[in-house]
Amino acid sequence: MRKRSAGVVGFALVVLVGAGCAAARSGGAEAKGSSGPSPHLVGVDVDKVDWKAKTDAWWAANLSAEQVAVCRKAGTERPGSGDLLHMKDAGTFTCSSCGYALFSSEDKFESGTGWPSFTRAVSKEAVTVKLDASLGMVREEVLCGRCNAHLGHVFDDGPPPTGRRYCINSVCLDHAAKRGR
Numbered sequence: 001m002r003k004r005s006a007g008v009v010g011f012a013l014v015v016l017v018g019a020g021c022a023a024a025r026s027g028g029a030e031a032k033g034s035s036g037p038s039p040h041l042v043g044v045d046v047d048k049v050d051w052k053a054k055t056d057a058w059w060a061a062n063l064s065a066e067q068v069a070v071c072r073k074a075g076t077e078r079p080g081s082g083d084l085l086h087m088k089d090a091g092t093f094t095c096s097s098c099g100y101a102l103f104s105s106e107d108k109f110e111s112g113t114g115w116p117s118f119t120r121a122v123s124k125e126a127v128t129v130k131l132d133a134s135l136g137m138v139r140e141e142v143l144c145g146r147c148n149a150h151l152g153h154v155f156d157d158g159p160p161p162t163g164r165r166y167c168i169n170s171v172c173l174d175h176a177a178k179r180g181r
């Protein structure tokens, strides 16, 4: 006889996660983020590119299929699947589309939702927040302040000091380790 408890636990987890980030979609491709820049950013002076001028075709040719689906088409990666979910190394989380500095490791916390979570962005300019009324809910969508990549959503149930929870897809982030002194 095989135990049936695994299915029950799996179901409970999906319910929990769905309530947490309110945008969970199960299934789909493995979503990844990365340590170090995404391949299309290697060797590029990311501050000198007009990222907003890039076309959908350019993004499709230069990003991974997962990045296109989540970061350019406002999708949601499978919870618990991102490589940077448990990344704790000191450094900066940058946009995996354009390399812009978005979040600091100092503001990252374990939310238990299955997505990287932060209490704030590194600066006022780093992200743009706009109302998103899709899926029958009114939420605050978080976009990259430089290239408009969809990053995730922000909620008011975060920990101190801000009380905010930026719920961000790992695949939309790269991690740049803090340089040693």
Ligand SMILES: [Zn+2]
Residues within 6 Å of the ligand: 095, 096, 097, 098, 099, 100, 144, 145, 146, 147, 148, 149
């Ligand atoms: Zn960006």
